[in-house]
Amino acid sequence: MVDPKEWGEFRNSGLLLIINQLLHVFGWAIVFEFENDQVIKVYPARVKFRGFDNKSTSEAYVKVTNYLKENINQLDEEVKL
Incomplete structure (x- = not known):
């Protein structure tokens, strides 16, 4: 199953920052x-910076939590398929 989404939805879900946190370990980011x-x-x-400020990270965690809350049933x- 593939359900194409807009980049804005991905970014607004908080997932972009979470993914970039992992990519920063390797010196990469999605820009x-x-x-x-x-x-x-x-x-x-390729990027030289590593990590994000506390405010941005906290905001992303709230967004991801809300995304999970809104989409948990789906x-x-x-995963049962």
Whole structure:
């Protein structure tokens, strides 16, 4: 099953920061470029920075928790297939 989604939904779920935390260990990140609040380009990149500030991380954790809360029934059904 593949259900294409918009990059904005992925980013707003908090998952982008969580994934980038892991990628930062290896010096990589997924980068979003915007123009007038529209995503115009997404690409992987080598980066020198590591980690995120506490505020951004806390906000992402809240978003991921809310995503799980809103989607847990569907996720539970999908793993049973």
